[in-house]
Amino acid sequence: MSRFEETVALLAEMIAHPTVSDRSNRDLAKLLAARLGEAGARCRLLPDASGEKVNLLASLGPEAEGGLMLSGHLDVVPAGAGWSSDPFRLRRADGRLYGRGSCDMKGFVAACVAMAPRLGACGVPVHVALTHDEEIGCLGARALARAMARDGPRPAMAIVGEPTRMAVIDGHKGCFEYTTRFTGRDGHGSAPDRGIDAGLAAARFVLRLDALAQELKRLRPEGAFDPPWATINPGRIVAGAARNVIAGQAEVDWEMRPVTEAEASHVKRALAAHERAERAAHPGLGIETETLGEVAGLEPRTANAARDLLTGLLGGTAGRVPFGTEAGLWQGVGIDTVLCGPGDIAQAHRPDEFVEEAQIAACLDMLDRVAARLGAGPG
Known part of the structure; x- marks a missing residue:
């Protein structure tokens, strides 16, 4: 043979x-x-x-x-x-x-x-x-x-x-993978102020990810990679139990693919600041990020x-x-x-x-x- x-x-x-x-x-x-x-x-x-x-x-x-x-x-x-x-x-x-x-x-x-x-x-x-x-x-x-x-x-x-x-x-590029979980307080949808909406917290987090992604794109408009800039992708977003229930739980599976370690560090610092601001604005909101892998x-x-x-x-x-x-x-x-x-x-x-x-x-x-x-x- x-x-x-x-x-x-x-x-x-x-x-x-x-x-x-x-x-x-x-x-x-x-x-x-x-x-x-x-x-x-x-x-x-x-x-x-x-x-x-x-x-x-x-x-x-x-x-x-x-x-x-x-x-x-x-x-x-x-x-x-x-x-x-x-x-x-x-x-x-x-x-x-x-x-x-x-x-x-x-x-x-x-x-x-x-x-x-x-x-x-x-x-x-x-x-x-x-x-x-x-x-x-x-x-x-x-x-x-x-x-x-x-x-x-x-x-x-x-x-x-x-x-x-x-x-x-x-x-x-590197490949960094995470799950960020949000814990609020559920309740009846007719009284949203009585709960803590984890779904809205997840939505604000995803918008922050998108803003960071656009920032990274502006920082590196050209380069050897395709695309040349570091990328962020919120691949999976899950929240809530029903349309008439305040979402007590939510989670976002997301990744970033940095070109340099400095870019990854910048994203982490920005998200840490976002989480501090979220907790201050919404007392009782829990935010926890699990690192699934950070491969250089x-x-x-x-x-x-x-x-x-x-x-x-x-x-x-x-x-x-x-x-x-x-x-x-x-x-x-x-x-x-x-x-x-x-x-x-x-x-x-x-x-x-x-x-x-x-x-x-x-x-x-x-x-x-x-x-x-x-x-x-x-x-």
Whole structure:
């Protein structure tokens, strides 16, 4: 069986494991650990506190500092409705590989595992880091980054295989996710002054978010990202029980995607001031914000060995993307990091998600060339 067909076969097995973030990924992690072990990898399965979610860290080649890490996540978003076929069964048609996670990002993981024998023979350390719960806040990668900072390994470079159509990306925005809850006092809708309307408090909060979003837009009208400015999105707003009842409870799920840490800090300070003013104006109103995740962006840097490696092999220059990944976490522990992976982000999280066969072939070629370059040493 060719390496390409081996990758497709493994991708089919991976898709058949419905590793939606509210389910365990343990069985898939064990399957991949077994495959990597057959290629000579030293595998560590690192469970979370529940034991149901697992990070897999597999190391190939010599036990030494430096080398390369290939990074991917094993969880997928829910399939939802609108699929033309079973989302958890690979469908191969018209040069495309359909299935939940095929693009985001099991295709890249399957290619890394299929290439493990080649990568392990290149003579330098190569690590495959596969994480849980990227889709709900990079929970697994945050735990793994802490473990690596403490215990190693300490690779010099990382390639995060999110779908970029095999373009090299050295920068993206952060992704900060929150839920803000409002607690008022319910009562009869005929006497609104006798209650504390949490729904109105949530509405004022959303208007403040919108004002901040417009402010951020004015601060950065141009730049390398699309859109260039930091963004804020109130994605879900829930309040009240009925039209004739004062809303005693409300909540807003929202996110911001800052370009810089300074922008994030500005938004936090502005919202803290807003909350103080709200409590003063409406005694008894409760406001509490839960932080679901604050994942730093990937900062474009002048010195980035991983970017230089891939642009040297693939040609062109590095670009930017607006979506968030685990890359900033690896950069945060001192690893030069880029994104480069098969598929188009436009296909991620959608019904009939697919990755093109040509993209998988290009990924395998990239990994083969990386292995050759690492084995050749400094040029």
